[in-house]
Amino acid sequence: MKTFMKGAAMLAAAGIIVKLLSAVYRIPFQNLVGDKGFYIYQQVYPFIGIMTVWTSSGFAVALSKILADRDRSEAGGIMRIAFLYLAVLSGLSFLILFAGADIITGWMGDRALAPLLRTGAAVLLLMPFLSVLKGAFQAHGKMGPVAGAQIAEQAVRVTVILAGTWIVISAGASLYAAGRAAMWGTVAGELAGVLLLFFLFGKWQGRPDARSRTAVPVWPVAKELTAVSLAASLSSLILLFFQLIDSFTMFNLITASGTPREAAMEAKGVYDRGQPLVQMGILIASTLSLTIVPLVAAHTGKKSGRTAEPFVQLAWRIAFLFGWAAALGLILVMPFVNEMLFETRSGSGALMIFSLQIFWLSLILPLTAVLQGLGRVKWPALILFAGLALKAAANVLLVPGLGIAGAAIAGNAGFAAATAGLVVYFKRIWPVRLADNxxxxxxxxxxxxxxxxxxxxxxxxxxxxxxxxxxxxxxxxxxxxxxxxxxxxxxxxxxxxxxLSEKEWYLLPGGRRLAALQLFLNQDKKGSGPNE
Incomplete structure (x- = not known):
């Protein structure tokens, strides 16, 4: 358990750094290119983000699970199947995005985005290498190389995006050229991760032998790869799918209501200011999923000793507490944060509504992770995609009249419905009281x-x-x-x-200080908390 938690903590720390970098770089990027340039980048990013999250993250987890469950002699065959499966999947996705770029961007209402989509699609060709190498390391509990690769990917990506954008803008090129430079940053980041993992894999003394010829049935491995990878990346994918809905609908709906194209682009760029703010707001929930959820998995089904129930309750209460605090705090200070980070207070009302998504996502992330640990994947997926359908329908109804505020309301409606559905489903399979009045x-x-x-x-x-x-x-x-x-x-x-009791604070990253504060404020009280 100590080794398991150490590896989970290492990945959690890397995940925090990666998500922080992913959110923070968008702020100087927007300052460089303005709202129209931000619109250009954010219109294309969800396409690339969906495939990279699913393959480099979800497939790596799925492969590591399969390798850990099977005999070591089968490792080579399983890795080859995974690589070929991913090569076909990534290759087809690349061809669809590259060859169909004009058609896809035409549906989005802006064919000038086609070169960006073709450039970003190149990253998909690296996914088979990245996923298989990550999965091999994770299967043997070697989280250091995986964490290092994640940080290297993001650091190189952010550096190339910002440096490339600055060079292009300084040269007087168009904002679409700046967006294309940013797409090359994503490609460069993934390439850096692949090269680092290849180097570390070559130095790994006990690495699995990919040349092993032990026969392994193809279909069961491919089927499990698909199911587990989707389950592992579902909560991250749903946020990107919400962004994809906005990419296809918002610009078209705003221009159809009579707004000039340039103004519609800038309005969508203002709306997209909310994306990095939400990403930073859900950091605690993401960390919670990576730290508390393994404890839930480890204690689920135990007949004696501490069961998983207290950890489930703690995950819910921490997610609710910090998700609500982050959302409310950001809503209250939004006009100032908006100007502080993005130069103007434009769209602050819509962004205040947008920020409430932090609360819903903070509950969705640990709930889906716990349900995944219980082997429940189908219904959570259906519930999340029902929320996505509601978002799409609400966009069509609200954006023409309310503009970006309508899209923000639609996003909250979709996430709130998904949250409610997940809670009801969770209570049906595990009737535990998550928190008291x-x-x-x-x-x-x-x-x-x-x-x-x-x-x-x-x-x-x-x-x-x-x-x-x-x-x-x-x-x-x-x-x-x-x-x-x-x-x-x-x-x-x-x-x-x-x-929350002091013991519960201690289970969380940085919780020691909050436990000390709680003890100081309650020196005159006896006992040690509600869950003692």
Missing amino acids: RFYKTIIGASILMAAVIVPWMLLSDIWLFDGLPSRLAAVLTGLSTVAIGAPIFLGAVAKSRI
């Missing part, structure tokens, strides 16, 4: 207290305290000071109420 009342009370303090502070800062300073500097000072005031108030109220 006191927990929810405490969250409401802490939220009201935080809002009552920071809203007057923001108004005072914006109107009087930082008046006279450059607008963006004033937004920086107001935004950061508000966070510095609001976060301790919210966490202090939560710690004082003791809705």
